[in-house]
Amino acid sequence: MPARQPAAADPGLTPERFRAAVEALAPDLRGGVALAVSGGPDSLALLLLAHRAGFDAVALTVDHRLRPEAAAEARHVAAVAAGLGVPHVTLAVDVPRTASVQAAARGVRYAAMAGWCDANDVRWLMTAHHADDQAETLLMRLSRGSGLGGMAGIRARRAVEGHAVTLLRPLLGARKAELVGLVEAAGIAAVDDPSNRSDAYDRTGARALLAGGGVDAGGAVATAAHLAEAEAALQWVADEAWAGRASVSGEAIALDTRGLPAELVRRLVLRAFREMQGVEPDGPALQRLLVGQGGTLGGVLVEGGPLWRFRPEPPRKMRTSTE
Numbered sequence: 230m231p232a233r234q235p236a237a238a239d240p241g242l243t244p245e246r247f248r249a250a251v252e253a254l255a256p257d258l259r260g261g262v263a264l265a266v267s268g269g270p271d272s273l274a275l276l277l278l279a280h281r282a283g284f285d286a287v288a289l290t291v292d293h294r295l296r297p298e299a300a301a302e303a304r305h306v307a308a309v310a311a312g313l314g315v316p317h318v319t320l321a322v323d324v325p326r327t328a329s330v331q332a333a334a335r336g337v338r339y340a341a342m343a344g345w346c347d348a349n350d351v352r353w354l355m356t357a358h359h360a361d362d363q364a365e366t367l368l369m370r371l372s373r374g375s376g377l378g379g380m381a382g383i384r385a386r387r388a389v390e391g392h393a394v395t396l397l398r399p400l401l402g403a404r405k406a407e408l409v410g411l412v413e414a415a416g417i418a419a420v421d422d423p424s425n426r427s428d429a430y431d432r433t434g435a436r437a438l439l440a441g442g443g444v445d446a447g448g449a450v451a452t453a454a455h456l457a458e459a460e461a462a463l464q465w466v467a468d469e470a471w472a473g474r475a476s477v478s479g480e481a482i483a484l485d486t487r488g489l490p491a492e493l494v495r496r497l498v499l500r501a502f503r504e505m506q507g508v509e510p511d512g513p514a515l516q517r518l519l520v521g522q523g524g525t526l527g528g529v530l531v532e533g534g535p536l537w538r539f540r541p542e543p544p545r546k547m548r549t550s551t552e
Contacts, residue, residue: 268420364449382453
């Protein structure tokens, strides 16, 4: 028998593979792209790959002004981008002080980047989320009792609500170690954000569990992909149910939910709120409404049962007093 030939070495995360991942996500991609680059190894790897793959890119760094080092880190990213010949923009924002600073910062960050894209006619925004991020997200959402939509994890492509921008995450199949190695091989220093190690955030605990080998990141990514497909299928069914069972008359909506599974009823009720208010109620408030078969929520008067009815809450009568 002829001697077995050695297996070809894995070429790793090459620019060609990166471009193929982007094209698989966005075959309709045209024009320039914006890159979210914080200065950490993940986002610097995204910057390197997009540059090497020949994308017409601009790097966006958001300075949340939460740490004194942030401005210097933004200047560091600007210098790295300049060395590659990639335009760079720093977006300074103010983060409202809420119970979840990270969530508030995330919302402000995406709004700032999407707003810049709108103003500059850029229709694509890439972030450096990777397989380890996906695994951490699934672990956190599992511990919170998330539903199917939440367990579908980080989406590889989605529209940014309220903006003409599509978000792409072409690195979800890559491991963090690959991205770190890519940046180190290029001789580029990455920013170290100490909040990534803070016990104040749920993600830190999930990251520690992942690092201990208790969860396989590759398996978590595959699970998230399967759940995302199931979520898309169920949403298609919900859209079909809405088309056949919802009746809109002026400001009122009627829903015939007879014979429908509870999850479809939940989705149809959520859509009724979106149609009337433009926003959805949070999970606990919606659950109370479903269990109670109606009530008043967010300015909407709801009558439950097999036939659900939604209409604007009537104005409350003003109290008068006599002397």
